[in-house]
Amino acid sequence: MGFGHLLEMRVRFLPTQMAYWLMENFDYKTSELLIDDNVKIKVTEDDVCRVFGFPKGGEEINRFLYSACNALSMQWVSLFNVRHRDNIKIKAVLDKMLGEVDGGPWFKRHFLIAMQFSLIESYPNGTVHPFVMRCLEDLNVVRKWNWAGYMLKALIQHAQSWADNGKKIFCGPILFLVLVYVDRMHMEGSNVPRTIPICVNWSGSELLQRQKLEVDKKYFGSGSLRGPIPLPAIEQLEPANVGRNVAVSFEQSPESLLRSRMLKISREIGEKARFLKSVMLEASVEHRRSLVFKECLVTCSLISGIRLVENLTESTQSEHIAAPTEVPPATVANIDTQNVCSFFP
Structure with missing residues (x-):
């Protein structure tokens, strides 16, 4: 239509x-x-x-x-x-x-x-x-x-x-x-x-x-x-x-069209990052200390490639999360959620 x-x-x-x-x-x-x-x-x-x-x-x-x-x-x-x-x-x-x-x-x-x-x-x-x-x-x-x-x-x-x-x-x-x-x-x-x-x-x-x-x-x-x-x-x-x-x-050259598309993609990535940052900032201290919140940080770190979490170990991951081999071992319980938001734009 x-x-x-x-x-x-x-x-x-x-x-x-x-x-x-x-x-x-x-x-x-x-x-x-x-x-x-x-x-x-x-x-x-x-x-x-x-x-x-x-x-x-x-x-x-x-x-x-x-x-x-x-x-x-x-x-x-x-x-x-x-x-x-x-x-x-x-x-x-x-x-x-x-x-x-x-x-x-x-x-x-x-x-x-x-x-x-x-x-x-x-x-x-x-x-x-x-x-x-x-x-x-x-x-x-x-x-x-x-x-x-x-x-x-x-x-x-x-x-x-x-x-x-x-x-x-x-x-x-x-x-x-x-x-x-x-x-x-x-x-x-x-x-x-x-x-x-x-x-x-x-x-x-x-x-x-x-x-x-x-x-x-x-x-x-x-x-x-x-x-x-x-x-x-x-x-x-x-x-x-x-x-x-x-x-x-607006400009019909392939270069300008590619640039427009790349700008659009980067803009959308930035929007999602800012949204995630706002969610983290609004989370209460109690929520930040919860295991679920920390596991969410682990997931976001693995998906985005942004080092939200300094260290992970297999023993502390959710059963649905697989850690990349290059990440040094540590524990989910020790994740510093207070400083996580500094990784976002």
Whole structure:
């Protein structure tokens, strides 16, 4: 259907200060991000394709006509134990989706409805209004709909509503605006590779790091503007390719593509190391002294090749752990868990 790469997204939270600044500086009348008096970023349907890889078909998605598909809407509501469709919450939709273990038609419909709620537009009370239901009758032609245009229109409509209602709650595609901004405005110290779709390149922690870089400079918009990533050839946007996350490099040379992939791999390794470090730092003294905690250190040391543990012996290892021959003997009980975290970046 052209949405499989969304499963590779790693953003779990947003840089809220940056997001608010972007909303303050987005002109919904011209669909432009106003960075300063001399720098503007025009936000278009093509940017949706770059960020999320959404299809850009010829059929318009009209959010006000979703009830026109009455039979399918009623069938969808009947799957939930509710009296009215306005009582369906996003958690219930996700539970239904995960229950479709065979990945059949209703898994795909639940997935796209959840995607609409999470990435395009939602309601602040958590109820789900399936504005895309009309697009889900025939799942073989989902790509004929203009999903990119739908997201851009939702951004403009919700930005206007946000401005008109005291700038309280924004229910539009804020992550889209954030990713457009961090991709187009480059800052020294941010080494995220530029590939399509952009959404799989950034994690929540990297967005927070980018926000910190700008906060430290005392203001947002302090980077240098760069051009948009060239969109790939049309055959690379076909379902067989997009669903497999075909990455199109900003620079098409094999060397730059290899460098981007290596940066992505090293970044992911660093993230996992920092996560492990945070787990160790948060562990209580009592937990650090436990045999289970120390055996976890042994396992991490053997898997990662990082010398978290200075010495091991066969007699003190778990029955599922095999020590490398080059590691000198010692005991698990003598592992210094207080100094382990110094091995992590």
